[in-house]
Each structure stands twice: as C-alpha cells, then as structure tokens.
Amino acid sequence: MRIRPYKLNEVKLDQFSLAGYSVAGEEAVIVAPELDCCFDIGKCPREALTVNHVLLSHGHMDHVAGLPYYFAQRDFQGISDGVALVPKGLVGPLEELMTAWGRVEGHVAPHRFVGMSGGEDYELRRDLVVRTFATVHTTESLGFSLVEVRNKLKQEYEGLTGPEIVALKEKGESVTHRIELPLVAYLGDTAPANYAELPHVAEAQVLLIECTFFDGDHAGRARAGKHLHVSDLPAILEGMRNERIIICHVTRRTNLSQARKSLRDTLDGDTFKRVSFLMSRQYIEEE
Numbered sequence: 001m002r003i004r005p006y007k008l009n010e011v012k013l014d015q016f017s018l019a020g021y022s023v024a025g026e027e028a029v030i031v032a033p034e035l036d037c038c039f040d041i042g043k044c045p046r047e048a049l050t051v052n053h054v055l056l057s058h059g060h061m062d063h064v065a066g067l068p069y070y071f072a073q074r075d076f077q078g079i080s081d082g083v084a085l086v087p088k089g090l091v092g093p094l095e096e097l098m099t100a101w102g103r104v105e106g107h108v109a110p111h112r113f114v115g116m117s118g119g120e121d122y123e124l125r126r127d128l129v130v131r132t133f134a135t136v137h138t139t140e141s142l143g144f145s146l147v148e149v150r151n152k153l154k155q156e157y158e159g160l161t162g163p164e165i166v167a168l169k170e171k172g173e174s175v176t177h178r179i180e181l182p183l184v185a186y187l188g189d190t191a192p193a194n195y196a197e198l199p200h201v202a203e204a205q206v207l208l209i210e211c212t213f214f215d216g217d218h219a220g221r222a223r224a225g226k227h228l229h230v231s232d233l234p235a236i237l238e239g240m241r242n243e244r245i246i247i248c249h250v251t252r253r254t255n256l257s258q259a260r261k262s263l264r265d266t267l268d269g270d271t272f273k274r275v276s277f278l279m280s281r282q283y284i285e286e287e
C-alpha cells in the first residue's frame with residue numbers, strides 16, 4: 001500500500017485565506033476561515049469543523065459525504081449553531097439521512113439545513129452575505145458568492161460631525177448607502193454557462209472554478225458529466241475581472257504540469273497570469 005499525503009492546500013489573500021482539497025470524484029472542500037464558511041464539505045476535514053456555515057453546491061458524494069459528521073462532531077465538541085445552506089430539493093433527503101444516522105448512532109445530532117434556490121441572499125453576518133445562483137450540473141446545483149457589505153456615509157453628509165449625523169439619524173434620514181464588495185465566487189461543479197453576466201461572480205476578488213478535464217480526448221467525459229474541459233475556459237472566463245482565478249476539481253487522470261501547459265496554450269496571457277491551481281502536484285499526482 002502506498003500512503004499518500006493528505007493535507008489541505010492554502011491560498012492566502014490580503015483579507016482572507018482559503019484552504020482546500022479538491023480532486024474530482026475524491027473530495028471537494030474549500031474552507032474560508034475568516035469568512036466563517038466552507039464551500040462544500042468533502043469528507044469533513046478537521047479544518048471544516050471550525051466554520052459555522054457549510055455552502056453545499058450539490059449532492060454528489062465527493063462534495064457532501066462529511067455533512068452528517070460535521071454536525072455530529074461539532075455536537076461532540078460542544079460547538080453549536082452550525083448551518084448548511086443547500087439546494088432546496090436536498091433538504092428532505094438530508095433530513096432523512098440525519099434521521100438514519102440517528103438510528104445508527106443512538107441519537108440525532110443537532111443540525112440545520114436552509115434550502116436555497118438561485119438568486120437568493122443569506123446574511124452570514126452583518127457585513128457578509130451569501131448570494132446563490134443556479135448552476136448547470138447533472139443534479140440540482142447552486143453556486144455561491146460571498147459579498148462583503150459596507151454602509152458608507154452618503155457624500156452629501158461627509159463634512160458633518162458625529163453629533164450632526166446622529167441628529168439626522170434620529171430624524172429618520174438614511175445617512176449611508178450600501179456598498180457591495182464581492183470577495184469569492186464558487187461555481188461548484190458545472191457545465192459551461194455564462195456566469196460572467198452575474199456581477200457578483202465577474203467582479204469577485206477570487207473565482208473558484210472547476211476544470212475537471214484537460215486531455216484532448218476527455219472532452220466527451222466533460223460533456224457527459226456536465227463538467228468543464230480546459231477548452232471551455234476561454235469562453236467561460238470572458239468578461240471575468242477576478243484578481244485570482246483558482247482551478248479546482250482537476251481529475252487525478254491528468255498530470256498537473258501537462259494541465260498547466262494546456263492552460264498556457266488555451267488562455268490569453270493576461271488571463272493565464274491570474275490563474276492557479278488549488279491543489280499542488282504533491283497532492284494530486286500519482287508518483
């Protein structure tokens with residue numbers, strides 16, 4: 001037996017970090033500790049236990065297997081208030097799953113599922129909103145954008161003192177306007193679609209995009225499984241203004257240096273410069 005290292009790969013940005021493990025068919029989980037959530041939960045690595053929100057893109061096992069464990073283990077550790085935002089149609093089946101686990105374990109772990117459809121907002125905390133959007137996969141699926149919300153003083157009030165502003169507020173004036181700063185957009189598993197038309201995706205600082213297949217003869221597999229092939233990227237990335245584009249969910253069938261080469265051959269220079277892989281060679285490749 002060959003022992004493979006298992007470790008999340010970390011990407012550090014100014015305001016937040018992302019730590020994930022994402023290999024097609026095996027496991028997909030990306031934890032955003034400062035943003036108190038994880039995108040999918042994979043097999044629930046211990047790092048995922050620390051965040052209070054699970055954003056589940058769809059019900060395939062490599063994305064959801066760890067969800068009952070997440071609730072059970074947090075209960076065991078005395079951490080409460082976990083919530084999973086899930087595609088609406090999955091609430092019933094996931095409740096049944098928790099009930100079945102309860103029969104296996106002797107009690108049902110406290111849990112909370114919030115069913116979501118595309119185009120909804122969920123306030124994760126006062127300054128952070130999760131915005132859902134419909135994605136295209138073989139089963140009901142969602143993408144998620146994390147949008148920072150700031151309330152900025154309206155320009156016409158900028159010269160006022162604190163007490164003057166308080167006085168205006170007391171009169172019922174609204175003195176601020178809302179500014180939205182999209183931080184991360186996660187597409188989950190998806191076939192090609194025009195996500196650049198969603199401003200919270202196109203303008204997110206970081207785009208987490210799957211690209212499962214790279215080999216020329218894997219295009220058919222991508223179509224059949226409703227996944228992206230490297231040849232789909234130029235169209236799907238057109239109009240995306242993200243600082244960083246992070247590729248997830250690459251199949252183990254592909255060698256990463258080959259994948260990088262085909263990215264370089266496929267993308268224009270400006271886009272290529274912004275792209276990186278979530279997983280490094282060390283964790284994805286057979287030696």
Ligand SMILES: [Zn+2]
Binds near residue numbers: 058060137189
């Ligand atoms: Zn899937």
